[in-house]
Amino acid sequence: MQHGKIIKVSGPLVVAKGIENARLFDTVLVSDLELLGEIIEVTDDEAAIQVYEETSGIKLGEKVVSQYRPLSIELGPGILSSMLDGIGRDLQEFALQEGYYLTRGAKITTLSTTQSWYFHPIAKIGQHVVAGDYLGYVMENKFKHYIMVPEGITGTVNWIADGDYTITEKIATVLDDTEQEQPVTMRQYWPIRKQRPYKRKGLPEAPLVTGQRVIDTFFPVAKGGTACIPGPFGSGKTVVQHQLAKWSNSDVVVYIGCGERGNEMTDVLYEFPELIDPKTKEPLMNKTVLIANTSNMPVAAREASIYTGMSIAEYFRDMGYDVSLMADSTSRWAEALREMSGRLEEMPGDEGYPAYLASRLAQVYERAGIVYCQGSDTREGSVTMIGAVSPAGGDLSEPVTQATLRVAKVFWALDSSLAYSRHFPAINWLESYSLYQEKIDNYMRKHINRNFAKYRKRAMALLKEEQQLQEIVQLIGKDGLSDFEILKLEIARMLREDFLQQNAFVEEDTFTSHTKQLLMLSCIMEFFAEARDALMHDHVYIADILNAESIQRIAQMKFVDENELDTIRRIIADNKEELEQIAESLKEDQIIEGI
Known part of the structure; x- marks a missing residue:
């Protein structure tokens, strides 16, 4: 086999000459240190290589050996609750x-190739199986980790194991159409760039419940x-993503720390093992995979x-599970693309980013979705992708934000003025939007309450009108408003x-169910409806309404425990009763004054 020779080193970019049968996206081992790299451009007999490790000290003329396979991730039992770097190494x-x-x-x-897992068979000997069918499962942190028939294998189960095995040992054999036995292990490899x-x-219809x-x-x-x-x-981008990872x-949950600060990943490592998942009652870390490629780690690996x-x-979606993917942040990933594009001397696009930035972002986001999984059954799985974007100076017109907005269906616009005023989550309700709103409204009508969408629309209309009223107040003062506008x-x-405002450090307020939100x-x-009627028909003074005890009771709703929601129902009844008493007392005063 012919080895290539290094002819140029420029940061994470290495150019080699003479690699036999060099192919795009093949992995290579660079220099005598055998640094992992990936071919990202081939011209004539030269190959440009993106190296995922530090390249300082590498000399010209050192060898480059192609692995003749794309960059792949090892999948199987043991991947849950692990912390990996950008190229899949267990940190x-x-x-x-x-x-x-x-x-x-x-x-x-x-x-780990030495750890044993107890394999529980599901498939039977003689059963016809196709790619994606369950062969069995292992229990990983009280989580059913299904072992599926790998891609490219179809046939009849000839033998299946039952007992303790490592991920490299054979747990089943499948007799294919040519009467050849295909061995199956609990481990499989998958090219990361291939869907x-x-x-x-x-079609996504059910909401991802976040508790926010x-x-x-x-x-x-x-x-x-x-x-x-x-x-x-x-x-508050990272804080919002942490909340979504905790409570969705x-x-x-797959949490990717892509180019962010190391202390943010440290927070996750400290918090997640102590938090209890409300769904499984197990530590949150048991259902989480962390991928860390922080700002002080190799830049090129951010892309991977x-x-x-x-x-x-x-992989977990194909088992029939619902997966949340948090990417924090795609701006750092785009910066890695920009650096490699610059070193390749490609024609730059807006702000130096490569011209193909939008298509690369679309390729990632389109891999999210709810799907009918491969296999003989009709199971469904989903991947929900939530990506943070860190535009310089909060400029939402920059290329990464604009390219993301073209493919993402929900836009949560974070506002620094809200964050500095200690309003969490600092999501601006006048700039954000969701293109799933109509489908979620239908879901809420069927499963929560038929009035949910009605209340939401009225509340949003009030929030929008508030901005206009505040402009009037700034011009002529509050005295220029009518009682109804006040x-x-x-x-x-x-x-x-x-x-809207929540406290992530208060147990009763950090997560709110749909029922409590309603x-x-x-x-x-x-x-509002009772006060408006009292103001218009009973001629109650606005000062009496603003001084009502009901306003204080409403302020305490967020601190009501999820198991004591009848307290909020009593608050609703008490509010109506208090406003009626105010109106009655006012009528009595008017009668006395008339006498």
Whole structure:
């Protein structure tokens, strides 16, 4: 086999000459240190290689050896609750073998080849199976990790195991159409840039429950949907993604720290093992895969980390699970594309990003979705992708944000002024939108309450009108408003402070179910309706309404425990009773004055 020779080194870009049968996206081992790289451009007998490790000290003339296979991720039992780097190496095993600092050329696998797993068979001998069918499962942290027939294998089960096996040992054999036995292990490899196959895609209809009121009520994302969170530094992108990872009703969470600060991944590592998943009652870390490629790790590996995370998410999707994929942030991934494009001397696009930035982003986001999985049964699985975008200075007109908005169906616009005023989540309700709103409204009518959408529309109309009224107040003062307009301002304030604003550190407020959200919203809107009627028909003074005890009771709703929602129902009844008493007392005063 002919080895190539290095003829140019420019940061993470290495150019080699003479690689035999060089193919695009093949992995290569660069220099005597055997650094992992990937061919990203081939011209004549030269190949440009993106190296995923530090290249300082590499000399011209050193050898480059092609592996003749694309960059792939190892999939199988043991991947849950692990922490991987951008190219799939287990960082915990890395620390044990190499120490706490990244060592160039370290050969660390994704999965342990020595750990045994008890394989429970599902398929029967003589059963006809196709790619994607369940052969059996292993219990991983009380999670059913299904072992499926790999892609490209179809036939009859000839033998199947039952007992303890490692991921490299044979657990079944399938007799194919040519009467040849195909061995199957619990481990499989998948090229990270290739989308995993499925029967067909479905339409996202059910909501991804996040427990964040501004999201679930006003700007929901559907399971299998796509969302983006753009915002300036310090506006709370990472905090929102942490909340979604903690509380979303997904079966598996894949969290990608792509180019972000190391302390953010440290927070995840400390918090997730201590948090209890409300769905499984197990530590949240048991259903999480972390992929860390922080700002001090090799830049080129940022590009691979997104594809690695998506391949893992699709693997669990194919088992029939709902997966949430958090990418924090795609701006850092785009910066890696820009750096490699610049070193390749390609014609730059807007702000130096490559001209193919939008198509690369679309290729990633289109891999999300709800699908009918491969196999003989009719199971469904989904991948919901939520990507953070970090535009410089909060400029939403920059290329990464604009390219993301073209493919993402939900836009959560983070506002630095809200963040600095301690309003969390700092999602601007006047700029954000969700293209799943109509489908989610239909779901809410069927499964939660037929009035949910009605309350939401009325509340959003009040929030929009508040902005116009505030402009009038700034010009001529509050005295220029009518009593009804002053009431609208007060209700809008209650919506902002008592409904939209949440405290992530208060147990009762950090997560809110759909039922509680409905009760809270209906409480505010029913109070508005009662107060409006009292103001218009009973001639109650606006000052009496603004001083009502009901406003204080409404402010305490968010701190009601999920198991005590009758408390909110009593608040709704008490509010109506208090306003009726105010009207009655006013009538009595008027009668006395008349006498």
